[in-house]
Amino acid sequence: MIDDKELISTLDELEAFLRLVETGGLGxxxxxxxxxxxxxxxxxxxVAVxxxxxxxxxxxxxxxxxxDNGKDLVRQGPNKAH
Known part of the structure; x- marks a missing residue:
């Protein structure tokens, strides 16, 4: 299921999404x-979960x-503290 309404357009948004996945915030x-x-x-x-x-x-x-620029972020995970 890919949500057409939510486009991730910045690396900060990608990082926030990855953090939500990592912490279980999306259920x-x-x-x-x-x-x-x-x-x-x-x-x-x-981006696929x-x-x-x-x-x-x-x-x-x-x-x-x-x-193009978020591959390392996806590979290594978000860097900022939760």
Whole structure:
């Protein structure tokens, strides 16, 4: 499920989203990982929250700039204290 209404357009917004996932603030069950990806049908970039079986449980569209520059943030996780 990718929410069309919520576009992550800055690295700060991406970091806040990652922090919410990490702390359970979104109420997701079985969240095991996060990845940046592109939609197969239209190439649009998004951040994906994946379960233990690598299935998408939540996604948010991101701008191309966030996709290009947020890879290390997604790999390493948010740096700021909770």
């Amino acid at each position: 997701l069950n079985n969240a095991a990982g996060v990845a940046l990806a592109t939609n197969n049908s239209n190439g649009r970039p998004f 994946l379960d233990d079986n690598h299935q998408l449980i939540l996604g948010r569209w991101v701008t191309q700039e966030v996709f």
